[in-house]
Amino acid sequence: MYRFNSTWYEGSYSRWMEYSVKEDVVFCLCCYLFKNDYVKGNAGDFFTKTGFKAWNHNLERFQLHVGEVNSVHRRCFSKMLDFENQSQSIQVALNKQSEKKIRSEHRTHLEASTNVARFLLKFELSFRGHDESEYSKNKGLFLGLLEWLGKMLPDLNNVILKHAPKNAMMTSSKIQKDIVSACAQETVKAIIDDLDGDFFEMLVDESKDISHHE
Structure with missing residues (x-):
């Protein structure tokens, strides 16, 4: 049976992958949070709104979603990392x-x-x-x-x-x-x-x- 595999959480996709048990679909957390900063409109909503569940092509689609060095996903991922590391930000340093x-x-x-x-x-x-x-x-x-x-x-x-x-x-x-x-x-x-x-x-x-x- 084609279905979501929990071992994917152990791979390179674990930092951004979110699985909805109720909808049985995968979302991208970083794109959900920051995609609108880079993309206007409804382009590529599979991982942000409707969810992805083409399990027979999962790994290929995951890799395609991640994309090249300057892809929207990678930029969103970098922004999420910056958000997680607010303790290193200039404002926090000034507050300290x-x-x-x-x-x-x-x-x-x-x-x-x-x-x-x-x-x-x-x-x-x-x-x-x-x-x-x-x-x-x-x-x-x-x-x-x-x-x-x-x-x-x-x-x-x-x-x-x-x-x-x-x-x-x-x-x-x-x-x-x-x-x-x-x-x-x-x-x-x-x-x-x-x-x-x-x-x-x-x-x-x-x-x-x-x-x-x-």
Whole structure:
């Protein structure tokens, strides 16, 4: 019996051949997708619309459909490969460069916020201000120091506060607390590493028990 043979999927036609079980015909995927870019009208619709099923002449017709080096099928096939390899396209490369730049700007911004937090923690200074709105003249030390750093360092000013990429200012109270928590964890880790498994004691001045005796 002449019929579709699944072993054809293992040959050179496997990249473009699509078989419809319902219609019992073969289609060409790349020509279906891109043929209209090269051919106008209904020329050669066997592999794109009506489907091919002349099984007694299958291999000859497949080869005829593929054609010479510059045939419509080969051009469609090349276009399909380019479509599959979009990760190599110029636009994707530009997007990756843009994402890389944004990540770098985020890191610079986060480092500035972390350094400000470390300074305030070292000297036990308060972070928040009573009014932290954009036009406030006393936003608190955290935002005030960030603004001051921006004025001193123009490159930093381009990536912090209102100039932050994608409006990720990273100045909310939650983020400030996250930075403080991270500093606390790193401090504890540094102390533990310094002790190196040794014993230690803590002396707490004027600690009272329940009877109010020191």
